[in-house]
Amino acid sequence: MIFKKEHIFQIKFLFAAAILFSLAISFGATIWGTYILRQELMREREETLELLLKHTAEVLKPHLKLKVRQEISRILEELVQFDFINGARVTWQEPSIYQDIRHFDILLGKKSSPATTTLSVEEGNLNKGKIITFPLRDEKENMGYLEVAVDDGLHQKIIQKAIFNFLLIGFLLSTLLCGILYLYYHFVTMPILDLVNHIKELQEKSKEGNLKLFPKILAPKEIENLILAFNELIRRINVSQENLKNTMKQWRIEAYRAEQASQAKTKFLANVSHEIRTPITTALGMVELLKESPLNSEQREQLSHLEKSLENLKELLNETLDFAKLEEGAVFIKEEPFDLKALLEECFKLFIPQIEKKGLCYEIKIPENLPQFLGDRAKIKQIILNFLSNAVKFTEKGKISLEARPLKKGENFYYWQIMVRDTGRGITKEDLEKIFLPFERLEETFDKFYFGSGLGLAISKRLAKLLGGKLWAESKGPGAGSVFYLEIPLKVCNFDHKTEGSTPEKLSGKVLLAEDNHVNQLYFRKILEKLGLKVTLARDGYEALEKARKDSFDLLLLDIRMPGIDGLEVARTLRQEGYSGPILALTAHVVEEIEKEAQRAGLDGFIVKPITRRELAKYLSKWLS
Amino acid sequence: MGKKILLGTIIGLFLATFKAFPRTLVTIESEKARLTLNLLSRLVRLEKNFQKHLPLRVLVILPQTKSAFQDQNIVNEAIKDFFSENQVFKAVFIRDPKEALNALDRKNFAILYVAGPFPNLGEILKKAAFQKILTVSHLPELLEMGLALSLDLDRRRACIVVNKEIWQILGLNFPPEVIQKFCFVSFQK
Numbered sequence: 001m002i003f004k005k006e007h008i009f010q011i012k013f014l015f016a017a018a019i020l021f022s023l024a025i026s027f028g029a030t031i032w033g034t035y036i037l038r039q040e041l042m043r044e045r046e047e048t049l050e051l052l053l054k055h056t057a058e059v060l061k062p063h064l065k066l067k068v069r070q071e072i073s074r075i076l077e078e079l080v081q082f083d084f085i086n087g088a089r090v091t092w093q094e095p096s097i098y099q100d101i102r103h104f105d106i107l108l109g110k111k112s113s114p115a116t117t118t119l120s121v122e123e124g125n126l127n128k129g130k131i132i133t134f135p136l137r138d139e140k141e142n143m144g145y146l147e148v149a150v151d152d153g154l155h156q157k158i159i160q161k162a163i164f165n166f167l168l169i170g171f172l173l174s175t176l177l178c179g180i181l182y183l184y185y186h187f188v189t190m191p192i193l194d195l196v197n198h199i200k201e202l203q204e205k206s207k208e209g210n211l212k213l214f215p216k217i218l219a220p221k222e223i224e225n226l227i228l229a230f231n232e233l234i235r236r237i238n239v240s241q242e243n244l245k246n247t248m249k250q251w252r253i254e255a256y257r258a259e260q261a262s263q264a265k266t267k268f269l270a271n272v273s274h275e276i277r278t279p280i281t282t283a284l285g286m287v288e289l290l291k292e293s294p295l296n297s298e299q300r301e302q303l304s305h306l307e308k309s310l311e312n313l314k315e316l317l318n319e320t321l322d323f324a325k326l327e328e329g330a331v332f333i334k335e336e337p338f339d340l341k342a343l344l345e346e347c348f349k350l351f352i353p354q355i356e357k358k359g360l361c362y363e364i365k366i367p368e369n370l371p372q373f374l375g376d377r378a379k380i381k382q383i384i385l386n387f388l389s390n391a392v393k394f395t396e397k398g399k400i401s402l403e404a405r406p407l408k409k410g411e412n413f414y415y416w417q418i419m420v421r422d423t424g425r426g427i428t429k430e431d432l433e434k435i436f437l438p439f440e441r442l443e444e445t446f447d448k449f450y451f452g453s454g455l456g457l458a459i460s461k462r463l464a465k466l467l468g469g470k471l472w473a474e475s476k477g478p479g480a481g482s483v484f485y486l487e488i489p490l491k492v493c494n495f496d497h498k499t500e501g502s503t504p505e506k507l508s509g510k511v512l513l514a515e516d517n518h519v520n521q522l523y524f525r526k527i528l529e530k531l532g533l534k535v536t537l538a539r540d541g542y543e544a545l546e547k548a549r550k551d552s553f554d555l556l557l558l559d560i561r562m563p564g565i566d567g568l569e570v571a572r573t574l575r576q577e578g579y580s581g582p583i584l585a586l587t588a589h590v591v592e593e594i595e596k597e598a599q600r601a602g603l604d605g606f607i608v609k610p611i612t613r614r615e616l617a618k619y620l621s622k623w624l625s
Numbered sequence: 626m627g628k629k630i631l632l633g634t635i636i637g638l639f640l641a642t643f644k645a646f647p648r649t650l651v652t653i654e655s656e657k658a659r660l661t662l663n664l665l666s667r668l669v670r671l672e673k674n675f676q677k678h679l680p681l682r683v684l685v686i687l688p689q690t691k692s693a694f695q696d697q698n699i700v701n702e703a704i705k706d707f708f709s710e711n712q713v714f715k716a717v718f719i720r721d722p723k724e725a726l727n728a729l730d731r732k733n734f735a736i737l738y739v740a741g742p743f744p745n746l747g748e749i750l751k752k753a754a755f756q757k758i759l760t761v762s763h764l765p766e767l768l769e770m771g772l773a774l775s776l777d778l779d780r781r782r783a784c785i786v787v788n789k790e791i792w793q794i795l796g797l798n799f800p801p802e803v804i805q806k807f808c809f810v811s812f813q814k
Contacts (some may be wrong), residue, residue: 025702062653063653065778065783066656066657066660066778068651068656070651071651095778095783096784097660097776097778097783097784097785098663100664100700100785100806101663101667103663103802103806104664104667104668104671105667105802107671107800107803108670315676396730407667433683555717
C-alpha cells in the first residue's frame with residue numbers, strides 16, 4: 001500500500017510540477033519576451049526618432065535662417081503626422097543679418113519694434129508625452145533646438161498586445177502540455193498501475209488456481225505489447241502450474257509409495273536389527289555370566305573365542321547398520337558438551353591391553369587445560385576408535401601414537417587435527433584412496449586374515465564430512481607405517497557442564513524390569529542385582545503397568561517390543577496417569593524413528609541392546625544414586 | 626461656339642495659374658532674394674549719393690527658364706513682386722542677358738540686380754563696375770565673377786559680403802556703422 005501511495009504521489013507530483021514548470025516557462029518567456037520587445041521597440045524608436053529629427057533639422061535649417069515660418073510650420077506639421085509624435089517646437093537664434101537690418105532701420109530713423117532675436121514655431125500638443133530635444137547646429141555652433149513630445153502610448157499598446165499574445169500562447173502551451181500529460185497518465189501510467197494492482201491481486205489469489213489474465217485495454221502499442229507479454233507469461237505460468245500440479249500429484253503418489261517402502265525398509269531393518277541383536281545380547285550376556293563361573297583353562301579359552309566371535313559379529317552388524325543409515329541420510333549430528341581430552345584418552349585406553357599384549361609402544365599427545373567443546377561425541381569417538389582399531393590391527397612392532405593439536409583457535413571454536421600414527425604395514429600410494437571405499441579391503445596385501453567388514457573407514461570418512469571436517473591418510477609405502485588424520489571444527493561450550501563421572505561399581509534403588517525374553521530377563525536381572533539394585537520382573541506390558549501402578553520404583557526399564565502392550569504404550573499410559581519417575585527404554589532397535597517415538601511416549605532415555613554391564617552401570621548412574 | 630468658350634476657359638485658367646501659382650510658392654532662393662532686396666532697399670537710403678537720386682533706376686536681369694515651376698521662375702517672380710511694391714527703386718527687367726550690355730550703355734542705371742547666373746555675366750559685371758554701377762545679387766558665389774555686394778547666409782556668421790576690389794572702384798559713401806557691418810572679401814590673385 002505504501003508503494004502504491006508513493007507511486008500515485010510521484011505521478012501527481014510530476015503532473016503538478018509539469019504544470020507549474022510550463023506556467024513558469026510561459027510567464028518567464030512572457031516577461032523576457034516583453035522586455036526584449038520593449039528594448040527593441042525603444043531602440044528602434046530612438047533610432048527612428050534620431051534619424052527623423054536629424055533629417056527634419058537639416059530640412060528646417062535653411063528655412064530657419066530665412067525665417068520662413070510657413071515652411072517651418074509645414075515641416076513641423078509633417079513631423080506631428082507621425083503616430084508617436086504629439087507635438088513639435090523649434091526654437092532658433094536668428095542670424096546677425098536680421099539684427100543688421102534692424103540696425104539700418106534705426107539709422108534710417110525708423111522706430112523699430114522690440115528686438116526678438118529668437119524664432120520659435122510650435123505645432124501640435126507639446127504638453128502630452130515625453131519631450132525629446134534635438135540640438136540644431138550650424139557649423140558646430142548651437143543655434144537652436146528642436147523639441148518633440150513623444151507619445152509612448154503606441155509602444156505601450158504594442159507591448160500590451162505582445163504580453164497578451166505571449167500569455168495566450170503560454171496558456172495554450174501549458175494546456176497542451178497538461179493534456180499530453182493527462183493522456184500519458186491515462187494511457188501509459190494508469191495501465192502500468194493497473195498491471196501492478198493486477199500482479200498484487202494475483203499474489204493474493206495465487207493459491208486459488210489459474211492466474212487471471214490482464215484485460216484488454218486501449219493503450220499505446222508499447223503498453224499493449226507489455227500487456228500481451230505479461231498475459232503470455234501468465235498463460236505459461238498457468239500451464240507450468242498445471243504441469244507442476246500434475247507432477248506434484250504424481251510426486252505425492254511416488255513419495256507416498258517411497259515412504260511406504262522406506263517404512264517397510266525401516267521396519268525390516270528394525271526387525272532384523274532387533275532379531276540379530278537380541279540373540280547376540282543374550283549370547284554375550286551368557287558369556288559374561290559364564291566367565292564368572294568356575295571354568296578350567298581350556299573352557300575359559302573356548303569361552304574367550306566365543307566372546308570374540310560374538311563381538312566381531314556385533315561389530316559387523318553395527319557397521320552395516322551405520323553405513324546403511326549414512327547412505328540413507330538418516331544420521332543426524334547431535335551437539336552435546338564433552339571433554340575432548342577425556343574422550344581421546346578413553347578411546348586410547350580401550351586399546352592399551354591389546355597394544356601391550358602385542359608388545360608395542362604407545363604415546364598420547366593432547367594439550368592440557370582445554371575447554372569443554374560442543375559436538376557429536378559419539379561420532380568423533382566412532383572415528384577415533386576406527387583409527388586406533390586399524391592401527392592396533394595392522395601394527396606388529398613399533399609404536400602407536402595419538403596426537404591432537406588445534407590448527408586454528410577462534411573465540412568460539414577450535415579447528416582440531418587429530419592424528420593416529422603407527423609403524424605398521426603401511427599403505428601404497430594407490431591404495432590410499434581405495435581404503436575409504438565401502439567394502440574395500442586390501443586382502444591381497446594381507447599375509448594373514450584380519451577380521452573386518454571393510455566399512456569402518458568408509459563410515460568414518462562420511463562421518464567426518466557430516467561433522468564439517470575431513471579425513472585422510474598418509475603413508476610412505478608398505479612397511480613404513482601410516483598416519484590417519486581427522487580435522488574437525490568444534491564449538492567451545494560457553495556454559496557449565498557437569499563432566500561425566502567415572503563408572504560406579506555399586507548403585508542403590510528399586511528397579512522394575514519389563515522384558516519378555518527369558519534369557520534377557522536372566523541377564524539383565526543378574527547384572528542389575530550385581531550393581532546392587534533391587535529388581536522386580538514383569539514378563540509383559542500388562543504386568544509392567546500393573547506393577548508400576550501398585551508399587552513405587554526408582555526406575556522403570558521397559559523393553560520396547562513385548563507381547564500384549566509394548567513398552568512405549570506402557571510408558572505413554574503411565575505418563576498420562578501422572579507417573580513422574582524415570583522410565584528408560586530397553587531395546588535392540590537402533591532406528592532413529594523408534595528413539596523419537598520413545599521420547600514422544602514419555603520415556604526419559606534409550607538403552608540400546610547389546611550393552612555391557614559397565615556401560616549399563618554408567619548410564620543408570622545418571623538416574624540412580 | 627461652346628467649344629470655343631471651353632477652350633478659352635481652359636487657356637484662361639492655365640494662364641491664371643501660371644501667373645498666380647508661383648507667387649504663392651516660397652523657396653529658399655526666393656527668400657534669399659527677398660531678404661537681399663530688403664537689405665538693399667535700406668542700404669541705398671543710407672548712401673549719400675543714392676539718397677539724392679531716389680527712386681533709383683535698377684536694371685534687373687531675370688534669366689529665363691522653360692518650365693513654369695522651375696526655382697528660378699519663383700525667384701524671378703519674387704524679385705518682380707518686390708520691385709513692384711517698393712517705391713525706392715524703379716526697375717527695368719531684362720530677360721535676355723544679351724540685351725544687358727546694350728541696356729547698360731543706353732540708360733543710366735544706379736544698380737544692377739542679377740537674379741541668376743547666365744553665360745556672359747562676367748562681362749556684364751565688368752562693364753557695370755566700369756560704369757560705377759552697384760551690382761547686387763542674392764547669390765554670393767557671383768562675387769568672384771565681379772559682383773559688388775551679396776548676402777551670405779551659409780557662412781557661420783551670416784553677413785553682407787562685399788567684393789573689396791569692386792567696392793573700391795564704385796566709391797560709394799556709406800556711414801561707418803554700415804561699413805562696419807560689411808564683410809569685405811578680396812578676390813585679387
